[in-house]
Amino acid sequence: xxxxxxxxxxxxxxxxxxxxxxxxxxxxxxxxxxxxxxxxxxxxxxxxxxxxxxxxxxxxxxxxxxxxxxxxxxxxxxxxxxxxxxxxxxxxxxxxxxxxxxxxxxxxxxxxxxxxxxxxxxxxxxxxxxxxxxxxxxxxxxxxxxxxxxxxxxxxxxxxxxxxxxxxxxxxxxxxxxxxxxxxxxxxxxxxxxxxxxxxxxxxxxxxxxxxxxxxxxxxxxxxxxxxxxxxxxxxxxxxxxxxxxxxxxxxxxxxxxxxxxxxxxxxxxxxxxxxxxxxxxxxxxxxxxxxxxxxxxxxxxxxxxxxxxxxxxxxxx
Amino acid sequence: xxxxxxxxxxxxxxxxxxxxxxxxxxxxxxxxxxxxxxxxxxxxxxxxxxxxxxxxxxxxxxxxxx
Numbered sequence: 001x002x003x004x005x006x007x008x009x010x011x012x013x014x015x016x017x018x019x020x021x022x023x024x025x026x027x028x029x030x031x032x033x034x035x036x037x038x039x040x041x042x043x044x045x046x047x048x049x050x051x052x053x054x055x056x057x058x059x060x061x062x063x064x065x066x067x068x069x070x071x072x073x074x075x076x077x078x079x080x081x082x083x084x085x086x087x088x089x090x091x092x093x094x095x096x097x098x099x100x101x102x103x104x105x106x107x108x109x110x111x112x113x114x115x116x117x118x119x120x121x122x123x124x125x126x127x128x129x130x131x132x133x134x135x136x137x138x139x140x141x142x143x144x145x146x147x148x149x150x151x152x153x154x155x156x157x158x159x160x161x162x163x164x165x166x167x168x169x170x171x172x173x174x175x176x177x178x179x180x181x182x183x184x185x186x187x188x189x190x191x192x193x194x195x196x197x198x199x200x201x202x203x204x205x206x207x208x209x210x211x212x213x214x215x216x217x218x219x220x221x222x223x224x225x226x227x228x229x230x231x232x233x234x235x236x237x238x239x240x241x242x243x244x245x246x247x248x249x250x251x252x253x254x255x256x257x258x259x260x261x262x263x264x265x266x267x268x269x270x271x272x273x274x275x276x277x278x279x280x281x282x283x284x285x286x287x288x289x290x291x292x293x294x295x296x297x298x299x300x301x302x303x304x305x306x307x308x309x310x311x312x313x314x315x316x317x318x
Numbered sequence: 319x320x321x322x323x324x325x326x327x328x329x330x331x332x333x334x335x336x337x338x339x340x341x342x343x344x345x346x347x348x349x350x351x352x353x354x355x356x357x358x359x360x361x362x363x364x365x366x367x368x369x370x371x372x373x374x375x376x377x378x379x380x381x382x383x384x
Binding site for chain 1: 346347348349351377379383
């Protein structure tokens, strides 16, 4: 058995433990660093699939958690509500508005301290004024309040420095109005992190899975090969020249259908240090930037604790 | 009875003292703003609908979007 592979069997996963610390018989730091590999599998505007090979599960998990809750973005935090005659209560409306993703690079802004004023350095201001009317002919105008109705109110110098800000999507329905109902509000965006509130999380989801490793223990040919191909719902196997081949191992969802029979010739396994990350952005940062910021954040955290340890080491013990 | 009514009209009533700014209401059907005095019939000037909603009178509220 390969120490770097976890096997899926009919009843239980096997060989799942990992050796994480160099002192407990694992790799040295130099070995780990020189073997890390990163490959972009798929990159689109809204999502990124990236392969990270040669790192340990705690590091991969740290990256995932940082992406979810510690990479900053801008989100609406304070709302001055002047008028709300719609059926949706003030608090619910405020909450809904807060969740709108804002297309603004958070790296251009500073965090706002609680006792600090809103300024061009730490805030983006939007105005929302929506009125619904019934016209003479009975038709209704303005019955939907959309995220595109937010009007940017630049602070002094903001227009020259940053260009233009708007919500990522213009077609998010904030509220629906009846005739004569009105919403008038002033919205202030702040920089924040997902740990405070999910509205600041830059990702819709960021997750990883271990790379599947599927091998055939023996050559499978003829009828058996066709059966194997038909058995897999994800189309992992194919038949070439009468023999079964593993065509798309990445499609495997570990349903274990192919190893259900006792005499199965398929070996289902996971590579323990091969992580397939899927990062889906809300639109403020590109998924590539989210990943990069997460690595930076992890590095800063490591540096912070290294500092602490060094201080502790230098302090004379009483 | 008639005398007491007349005398009330002459002196400044509590209605006029408290509501210097008339309150406007929104018609539930057409959305037109209507202003009413105490004895007016509750009917919209525009469409005759009889259900009205009160407008917000406060100066504005501050909320946290959470």
